[in-house]
Amino acid sequence: MNGFGQGVRPAYRTIQAWLDNSDPENLKRLQKEAEFLFRRIGITFAVYGDAEAEERIIPFDIVPRVLTGSEWATLSKGLTQRVTALNRFLADIYGAGEIIRAGIVPADLVYQNSAFRPEMVGLKLPHDVYVQIAGIDVIRTDDKDFYVLEDNARTPSGVSYMLENRDVQMRLFPDLFASRRIQPVENYPDELLTSLRSLAPVSAPAEPTVVLMTPGPLNSAYYEHSFLADKLGVELVEGRDLYVLDEVVYMRTTRGPKRVDVIYRRIDDEFLDPMVFRPDSMLGIPGLISAYRAGNVTLANAVGTGVADDKAIYTYMPDIVRFYLGEEPILKNVPTWRCREPDCLRYVLDHLPELVVKEVQGSGGYGMLVGPKSTKEQIETFRARLVADPDGFIAQPTLALSTSPTFVGEGVAPRHIDLRPFVLTGADKVRIVPGGLTRVALKDGSLVVNSSQGGGTKDTWIIDDPVDDASPPASVSQSQSQSQGG
Amino acid sequence: MRLRIRHDIVARYDEPVMLASRSLHLCPRTFDGQYVRGWHLDITGDCRQARTSDAFGNIVHDFAVEGPLDEVAIAAEGEVEVDDTTGVLQGAPLDRIPPAVFLRETRATSRTSTVMSFADKAKTLSDGEPLDLCHTLMHLIYEEVEALTADPTELCGVREVAADTVLAEARGTPADLAHLFIAAARGLSLPARFVSGYVWQEDATATGALASWAEALIPGLGWVGFDAGNDTCPTDAYVRVASALDQSGAAWIRMADRGGVSASVTVTVAADRL
Numbered sequence: 001m002n003g004f005g006q007g008v009r010p011a012y013r014t015i016q017a018w019l020d021n022s023d024p025e026n027l028k029r030l031q032k033e034a035e036f037l038f039r040r041i042g043i044t045f046a047v048y049g050d051a052e053a054e055e056r057i058i059p060f061d062i063v064p065r066v067l068t069g070s071e072w073a074t075l076s077k078g079l080t081q082r083v084t085a086l087n088r089f090l091a092d093i094y095g096a097g098e099i100i101r102a103g104i105v106p107a108d109l110v111y112q113n114s115a116f117r118p119e120m121v122g123l124k125l126p127h128d129v130y131v132q133i134a135g136i137d138v139i140r141t142d143d144k145d146f147y148v149l150e151d152n153a154r155t156p157s158g159v160s161y162m163l164e165n166r167d168v169q170m171r172l173f174p175d176l177f178a179s180r181r182i183q184p185v186e187n188y189p190d191e192l193l194t195s196l197r198s199l200a201p202v203s204a205p206a207e208p209t210v211v212l213m214t215p216g217p218l219n220s221a222y223y224e225h226s227f228l229a230d231k232l233g234v235e236l237v238e239g240r241d242l243y244v245l246d247e248v249v250y251m252r253t254t255r256g257p258k259r260v261d262v263i264y265r266r267i268d269d270e271f272l273d274p275m276v277f278r279p280d281s282m283l284g285i286p287g288l289i290s291a292y293r294a295g296n297v298t299l300a301n302a303v304g305t306g307v308a309d310d311k312a313i314y315t316y317m318p319d320i321v322r323f324y325l326g327e328e329p330i331l332k333n334v335p336t337w338r339c340r341e342p343d344c345l346r347y348v349l350d351h352l353p354e355l356v357v358k359e360v361q362g363s364g365g366y367g368m369l370v371g372p373k374s375t376k377e378q379i380e381t382f383r384a385r386l387v388a389d390p391d392g393f394i395a396q397p398t399l400a401l402s403t404s405p406t407f408v409g410e411g412v413a414p415r416h417i418d419l420r421p422f423v424l425t426g427a428d429k430v431r432i433v434p435g436g437l438t439r440v441a442l443k444d445g446s447l448v449v450n451s452s453q454g455g456g457t458k459d460t461w462i463i464d465d466p467v468d469d470a471s472p473p474a475s476v477s478q479s480q481s482q483s484q485g486g
Numbered sequence: 487m488r489l490r491i492r493h494d495i496v497a498r499y500d501e502p503v504m505l506a507s508r509s510l511h512l513c514p515r516t517f518d519g520q521y522v523r524g525w526h527l528d529i530t531g532d533c534r535q536a537r538t539s540d541a542f543g544n545i546v547h548d549f550a551v552e553g554p555l556d557e558v559a560i561a562a563e564g565e566v567e568v569d570d571t572t573g574v575l576q577g578a579p580l581d582r583i584p585p586a587v588f589l590r591e592t593r594a595t596s597r598t599s600t601v602m603s604f605a606d607k608a609k610t611l612s613d614g615e616p617l618d619l620c621h622t623l624m625h626l627i628y629e630e631v632e633a634l635t636a637d638p639t640e641l642c643g644v645r646e647v648a649a650d651t652v653l654a655e656a657r658g659t660p661a662d663l664a665h666l667f668i669a670a671a672r673g674l675s676l677p678a679r680f681v682s683g684y685v686w687q688e689d690a691t692a693t694g695a696l697a698s699w700a701e702a703l704i705p706g707l708g709w710v711g712f713d714a715g716n717d718t719c720p721t722d723a724y725v726r727v728a729s730a731l732d733q734s735g736a737a738w739i740r741m742a743d744r745g746g747v748s749a750s751v752t753v754t755v756a757a758d759r760l
Contacts (some may be wrong), residue, residue, distance in 0.1 A: 123541070244507065
């Protein structure tokens, strides 16, 4: 918030004023109320590998994270560019493979990647869109640039928190919203539905039927699945509710079979069709891939998109953007050492205590080493894993992630944050609702924002640029009077 | 050699099946050295057979039959003429999959340290050239791993025993042996893939005409077949039906049922020389 040591950034003046005027006891009370609201809504998630806590709520912080309109404009331009390139990359590797032939991305990283699905080779998708829904995790280390931390191109989750956080924030602090123009996020479900429908198969009727497919209530993101289906106004289905006859997907309904044209699936590739992928999958739809191959159903996201969000492929993203779009990437990549390259491996092994080392195919903050936060023993254990399988890891510097004021027990303190905006690609255009999911590391000094590792979330505001943007940083009293006047 | 093949797969249910879904690789295709002179598929029940090509270039028939049915019977029958090409697959490639994909590990072709030391042994025994290496590897498997007959899992579904289990137990079905060959060849950086098909043998058993083998990509020659269970490269007695990363992608049949209790599946195959 303090603009990296230069006083309160314009975007945060309202927040500063609000915090200065608020009684800490009152804030504490509202924080409790927020928790109560989340419990009542029932927004929970399950933590894998934690038998005791079946269902938790993700802590919500009442202090919003704020970006100005011009910051958002740059970010959203960069996201559009990045996701456009991701889609072009996927169409290429499942088609002619130009980028591999051009020597830009190594063949083995693509073709030997377990997320690369040979079944997709030569398959034509509507408008060549593979990643209809992307969650791109971005961070800042200064007030100029956004860095992409991860591209989530399989089944990114978290959008329900973006919507619920806004809802709760508005209920608790209606005054804050009255005094500021904060760009809305509530239209996300409409944008998603429009986007999904635009990519229905050509054989679909004018009003295509969209469904949301979940692996079931045992999945950690089940709450989100049912929440989104409700908001979208589409059926929430499991594999057993659907079947395939003559290469067309049908849904069982009380009024007989109904053709399904678009499946927003929140289930992994491996489990989609027991006749093509894992034969023991009880979650999928037998024959789904035959309907997909025949062009009678759209899957969102497409099969085999995981190869694009692989952390090893990530390191090539700037080149991927340049190759397909002929533009310089707007969003930067975090400098990354590819441990598969011997020189990099040597460097990484020599600098483990300073680095963050991640599994190429890991997610959710599992299986990673945060050097500065690890004991000697942990580092040595990790070193052994790294030496045994260098191809499986990448390393990054420990970044000075930007912080945002966060309400923590005793008062307001800076905590590290990241942001996951949701990028929708349709037949006509890319849509991004202004905002996203801000995750915050609640522990002092912690850099891990994953909800499975003690992270929380915040509402994310995109506000109009303050008119006096160019003037020197305002003093606290100034911003207070502004806020009171507005 | 001119062969007539008949392949029957009959599933019987104690309690009727409501929806029987099937995906079949039961039709060979024509290419240089293999001429399909007529082939048809009969399926009991009311369904539309959708014949398509999968990404591996195989002919696939996908269909579902609505019940209630006590039995779902599939019969594939036809005539094929095959030339002896000493195992070398001729003509244009059948698929558009980049060869590098066939270096990948799958559940059945995991590249463990035991598989790798087996592969290295073959390498040491050979002259180091890819063709001799593959012949040596095939022979080594034939010598060290006892060949069993095909298991029901591979006759009417997916066989996914890991290559290193096959090695540890020193015996395996035709699919197991092919997987071991594939895992070892890939471990030595040779693209390799799984092939399912038919073979004519004298005095074959009821399912003895079913064949599983491996193909490796030999520089200068192209894809070459290796049948480790019989220690031979495919001859004009072999009919090639489907290829994939492993058996799961080239299975003769994959099925999924809704309803239908305790299905017994009977498979019979006959290959006659004409």
